[in-house]
Structures are given as C-alpha cells and as structure tokens.
Amino acid sequence: MDLLNDLKKGKRGAIAKAITIVENDQTEAKKLLRKIFKDSGNSAIIGITGPAGAGKSSLINKTVIAMRKLGTKPAVLAVDPTSHVTGGAILGDRVRMSESTDSGTYIRSIASRGATGAVSRSLRNSIRVLEYAGFNPIIIESVGAGQTEVEISNIADITVVVFNPNTGDSIQTIKAGLTEIGDIYLVNKSDLSGTNQLFDAVRDFIGDSDRNPIILKTSVKKNSGITVFAKTLKDMMKSKKKFKDAKNKERLEAELKDIVLNNIKEKIDDMLISDKTFSKYLKKLQSKDIDPFQAGDKITKSLLK
Template structure:
C-alpha cells in the first residue's frame, strides 16, 4: 500500500505503521517526512503535563470527547516513561482512554526512550503524520518527571499543567520550572479535600507571572469543569492561530538545532573511539598527569 495516500485518507492502520516507522526506522521515517513535510504545521498542539498521579489520562480522555463534540478531530500522543530493560512503553494510558477512541479520537502511546525531556525527533514526526491524516488538535501527554514538563513547551502551542491535591503538591514543588510554562493550570480531582487551598496558592503564586495564565478546577469523577476546560482550549486555539506562523518558525529553529547537535554528537562519539590523541590524553588523565578540563580542551581543539 502507498502509505502516504492511505494516511491522507485517515486510514488508522497506515497511521499506526507510519508512527512505528518514525519511532524505529530512521531511513523509512526520512522518506515519509520528505513527502508530507510541506503541508505540515497547521494543527494545534496542546501539551498536557504535570506530576504522575495527577489524573492526566482520564482528563485527556474526557476532554478529547468534549473537543470532538465541538467539531474537532482530536488525536492523543501519550509519552510513556520507558522501561529501560525492554524498551516497551506502559500502555495503561490506552486502557484509561478507551471511551474517547469510540468518539473518534486516535490514541497512541510512545516510549520516551530516555530522550531529553522525552521530546525527541520521533515525537515531532509523529505529530506531522497525525496532522497529515487530518487530526487537529493533537494532544501530547508528557510524563511528569524531571525535565519533561519544561521541554514540552518547545513543541506545544498551548501548555496545560495539571496538579492534584493528593500528590502533596505544595508551592515549593510546583516552583520547579512548571510555573513559567503553563497557559492553563488545572487543579484536577477537585472533589478531594485540599483542592481549594491548592487552587488559591497556585493562583496567588502563578498570578505573579507575566504570562497571566488561566487557573481552573476540574474533576473527572463528577465531570466538573471538563466542558469549560474544552471551551477554554478552543478560545486559546483561536488566539494562538494568529501567531501560528511565527511560533512555527521558532519551533523549527529549535528542531533544526536539536538535529544538528545530535548529528554532531554521534559523529564525534564515533571519532573519539578511534582517535589516537583521545587515547593518549585519557592515559594522562588516568595517571593524574593532567586534569579533566585541560584534557578535554586539548582534545576538543584537535577535533574542531
């Protein structure tokens, strides 16, 4: 089958195959992207992030159903923390999101492979495939660990940060990078005790930032605030549409840098393995005749 024309028709098997190619086979991925790249960049990308246990999957499930009711065709890419032993992704998300698949949402779990902030080339290209297949918006759910949340902002047009009163989120933990990136902050599981205090402290703390983000309360258990959240996303998408072209230019700049730096890193790694001066400086370092900075400077000069 001609995978590109099948993608255009929105064939789900073709989408699954194309995303697998993008994840696992660089050569095939390059061929697909070459064909579809020119038309890319039109769909809205919504990044949803926050600590583990904040209830992101159920929230995304219900929100995508609301967006579909508003006439959108939503897709979800859930980035899973990878099991380093098997390289497989935890597929719990899919199980929690079955309802929305019935309403036409396309859901795919992707292994983060330990990529910096789980935002790797394969994610950007998977977004392009879903976009080519007619999905808009595309929701990216990211793992709430380490750098991930802060990196999602490089790719998303709208960033949503989800908190829940149960995870012991106090303002100290929230400060860590998450307060600069959100366009929307959600206190999810708002039927739990402590949500009002969390809402107030998030609003007080984040209200001071220049982004002037929206702070809302949602509960997937009682469906409270979900339709309002979807509507708020629709409003934000309309606003962002106006700056989409310049935003995309910036995103492509970051992507190109990522790819170039990665290429250079791979080349240098290969070179070091067979580089005689590297081996001799390493010996000097190991016998403490030279310090690591001096050794690195000398090797770098030789390479560049």
Template sequence: MDLLSDLKKGKRGAIAKAITIVENDQKETRKILKKIFKDTGKSSIIGITGPAGAGKSSLINKTAISLKKLGSKPAVLAIDPTSHVTGGAILGDRVRMTESTDSGTYIRSIASRGATGAVSRSLRNSIRILEYAGFNPIIIESVGAGQTEVEIANIADITVVVFNPNTGDSIQTIKAGLTEIGDIYLVNKSDLPGTNQLFDAVRDFIGDSDRNPTILKTSVKKNAGISVFAKTLKDMMTIKKKFKEEKDLERFEAELKDIVLNNINEKVEEMMQSDKTFSNYLKKINSKKMDPFTAADKISKSIVK
C-alpha cells in the first residue's frame, strides 16, 4: 500500500486521500487503521472552541506559525457546519488560514454532518492519520455549537475556549456550559472596546474554579499575546503528557463502546429491513393484537440469541 509509505513521509496528497477515506469509507478505514494504529496516539490534541465570530481561524493561523517557531509541527482540523447543498464542508476557514498553510501547517476541513457520534468517529481517525504523518500538536477547531464542544473536550488533551468582546451575550455564553471544559480561556480581538470587562468577567466566573484555568488576552490584528498563547500551549502539552495514559484509557473506553454499539445497530438495521419477523410484529401492533413493548421484547430476544 503506497498510500501508507507516502503518509509516513507526510506527503500532503496522501494525507488528504487518507482523511477522505476516513470520512467516507468505513471498510477501507478499517484496513488503514489496522496498519497504522500502533504508531498513533503520541501527539497532543488541542481543541479550540467558542462562539462563531470569535476569530478562531485567524487566531489559529497565527498560533500555528508561533508553535512552528517553538519547534512543533502543528496540523489543523477545522470542523465545519455542513454545507447543505453538497454535504461537503464550507471552506471559509481555509481561506483565513493561508498564511500558516504556506509555512507548512497542514489544514483540513471536516464536515460535521450534524450527527453527534459521526464527528467523533471521523475526527478520531483523522487525528490518527495526522499523527502517523508526524504532526504534533493537532489542533481541532470547532464552531461553538453545544454538543460538539463537549465531544471535542472529550477528545482533546487541552481545550481552549475563545471569546471576543463583540459577542454581546458573551457573559451568558460563559455561564452556559463552556465553564467546565476549558484549560485555557482566551479573550480574543483584545484591541476592541469592552475587552477588560470581558476579561474580568471570565476571571470572576471561571478563574476561581477548582480547575484553575489560564486566562489570556490575544489580538490577531495587533499580533499581541499570540506568542504567549503558543508558549502556554507548548508548556501545557508537556504537563498533560503525564496524564495521557489515563485520559487515553477513558477515550478508548468511549470509542470501543461507540464501535460495538455501531456494529450492533448496523446488524439490527439489516435485520429489520430483510427479516419477516419485524414486519409480522408490525402488523400485529397495527391490528392491536399486541402492544409495541411486547413486540419489541420478542424481536430483541430473537436478535440476541
């Protein structure tokens, strides 16, 4: 399989091809992962999240360049809300990140496709492809939209939450659940008015918690705070390495359950489409000869023989 040797060399075409397989072809994904799994799991995963418009893409662009100067080899996976027309990812993010791409950072958009588990699945395996290709850290960018945030916090070693003074409801946003997940909180676009109030609010709401997260200000426009942020990430990557084993165990547990349930789901779907049993019970419910719970129990028993 030439794809793997090109992947190991970090060739961009091979990486793009492998990630496309991971997103679209479960059978081929399994083949690739069986071969590369041993050589994955060593990179730091940094999740960067926050409300839309917080300036994450431009921030990641600059931070990737700073991380490179500190001797890292970053890659970026941007989770995009799916474009409904094509089912592909909207590539706005890539346009804003051209500078870091030119400096050798690998950037890829992944369509979120709206399904909770699906994000985790293609994300986990895309991360493995990038690890195999030698990238570290791997930065995941996501649009602040509820469930995905929590998923990213589960996958990432370091979670960064980005706010900016423009999102008028930022204090509400801060209260609404992003308080538990961040290791670093950034007030971005700190050249804008309202920065100090927002910074103080974040510190008051979040800074006092047991987790004691880091709170920083950055401005892409003024190129302020970016190198401090990159240095903070680099130091945190070293600290988190010590806990990687137990974090990995949690992740593998979640992944294994996910795959097992997925396998069972597929089997059940197949059975329901092709098996007479299901349609027979359906008719019984329809004619009120049986209630749905009894029917479901009988069908379940016939599956779990």
C-alpha cells in the first residue's frame, strides 16, 4: 500500500488522504488503522482551547514556528464548528495559520459535526495518522464551546486555556468550567488594556488550586511571550512523558467502551426496524393501551432473549 509508505515519509498528500478516509469512510478507516495502530500513541497531544475570539489561531501560528526552532515537529488539527451548508469544516483557521504551514507544519481542519463522540473518534484516529507520519507534538485547537472542551481535555496530555482581556466579563468566563482542565492558562492579546486585571483574576481564581497550573501572558501583535510559551510546552512534554503510558491505557479503555456501545447501538437500531415485537408494542403505546415504560421493558426483554 503506497499510502502507508508515503505516510511514513510524512508526505502531505498522503496525510490529507488518510485523514479524509478516517473522517468519511469507516470500512477503509478500519483497514488503515489496523496497519498504523502499533506505531501510534507516542506523540504529546496539546489541546488549546478558550472562548471564541481569544486569538488562538494566530497564537498557534507563531507558537508552532517557535516550537520548530526548539527542534520539535508540530502538526495542528483545528476542530471547527461545522459549516452547516457543506458539512465540511470552515477554513478560517487555515487562513490565519498560513505562515506556519509554509514552514513545514501540517495543519488540518476537522469538522466537529455537532456530535459528541464523533469529535473524539475522528480526532483520535487523525492523531494516529499524524503520529505515524512522525509529528510530535500534535496540537488540537478547538473553539470554546462546552462539551468539545471536555472531550479534548480527555484526549490531550497538556491542556492550554487561552483568554483575552477583550471578553469583558473575564471573571465569569474564567468560572465557566474551563478552570478545572488547564495545565497552562494564557492571557493572550496582552497588548490590550485590562490585561493585568485579567492576569490577576486568573491567578487568584485558578493559580491557587492544587493543580498549580502555569499562567503566562502572550501577545502575537508584539511578538512577546511566545518563545516562553513554546519552551514551557516543550518542558511540559518532557515532564508529562512519565504519565503517558497510564494515560494511554485509560484512553484506550474509554475508546473500547465507546466502540462497543456504538456497535451495540447500531445493531439494536437495525433490530428495532425489523422487530415485530417493537412494532406491536409501538402500536399499543400509540393507542395508549400501554405506557412507555411497560412498552420499553417488554421490547427490551424480547431483544435480550
């Protein structure tokens, strides 16, 4: 399979093709993963998240260049809110990251397709493709929207939360669930007024927690703090390496449960379509001869025979 050889060499066309397979073609994806799985699981995964408008894309663009100078080989997966028209990913991020792409970094947008679990699946397997192609670290950028953050912090070895002074309701933003997941908190766009208040607020709210996260300021405009951030990431990649095995075992357990539950769900969906008992009790329910729980229990019993 030429695709595998080209993938191993890190050829862009092969990587793009492999990730497209992973996203869109389950049968082919399974064949591909069978071949690359053994060589995956060794790269550091860095999740970068935070409210929309925090300046994540431009920040990642600069950080990736700084990380390359430190001798690492980063790739970026941007999880985009799905474009409702095409079902593909909106490519705004790609435009803002053109500089780092030119320097040899691989950047790809993944559509989040609105489904929890679906993000995890295409993300996990896209990460494996990039690991096989020799990238380390793999940076995942996600727009700050609730559930995806939690999923990404489950996949990432290092989670970075980005804030900016412009959000105005800075303290509220900080309280909203992002406080538990970060290893590093960045106050980005630190050339703006309000930076010091936000920095202090982050430090007071989050810095004192048991996890003792690192809090930094960065400004893409002034090109300040980026090198320090890149070095911090590189050091953290090293220090987190010792937890990698245990974390991988946990993740594989979660993934296996996902797959089994998903398989069972698909099977049951198929069975219900053709199941006579289901249609029998559905009719009884619709004519109110039976309540939903009774109907559900009867159908479940007949399926599990």
